Amino acid sequence: MSADSIHAGTGPAARPWRPAAAIKASVVLHAGGLAVLAAAPEAWTAVLAAVAANHVALFGASLAPRSGLLGPNLTRLPEAAVVRREIAITFDDGPDPEITPRVLDCLDRAGGRGTFFCVGRSAAAHPDLVREIVRRGHAVENHSQEHSTAFGWYGPDRLRREIGAAQTTLARLAGRAPAFFRAPFGIRNPFVDPVLARLGLRYVSWTRRGYDTVDDDAARVLGRLAGRLDAGDVLVLHDGMATGRASRGQPAVLDVLPRLLELAGARGLKPVTLGAACG
């Protein structure tokens, strides 16, 4: 099954790609640079400097995960969800046979729902875990096929294959095509948005992240997530790959999540899936 058949079948409908203002400005700058070169070739150093500055700016935007410069970026839940006192707790990099079932148990005990940004390759290796996530009422979304550290350097074709392969894998296993995409490491380049538009995917980053893959101190991770916990928050933890481990050897997420859910409950906040929150 190809990415196109998902898009045409059970997947979300493609949306028209509207280049963000920064992309339009970059296209105009490049076209203007060519026009200047044609009319006055001796101005090549100024043109080169302007184009180089533009590329540095776009590169900077790629590295700023919560930036909306390169396209729409969901960093908080919509107002309707805020009114309903909802939050979205999201888990990246799974599924993992050791961690994901324990995260699911924890969510179940608190009556909360979570959103799992799965890596296509890991999902294919643990298909039963994907089905279990869905069976228990949680959501499976797209976090790329391979989760490569080179993701930010991929061109349009490679991105289409990488995101499309995960979309196909996850749709087949979850029985529903993902509606949201989060880039590995939160790095997206200017070519990502057109690919997402074609697949009908919405880009999601976060309100706050716990940094639980690099910090094994559960209290600090919890503090980052819950210090200013409020309705509409989109929070990030990890249920796979290089998850940080607290001092007694347990992945930090398993120490943090019960306390986070308790705090949310005490503040009258309801953890729901991204799809439920965004309608």
Ligand SMILES: [Zn+2]
């Ligand atoms: Zn990740």
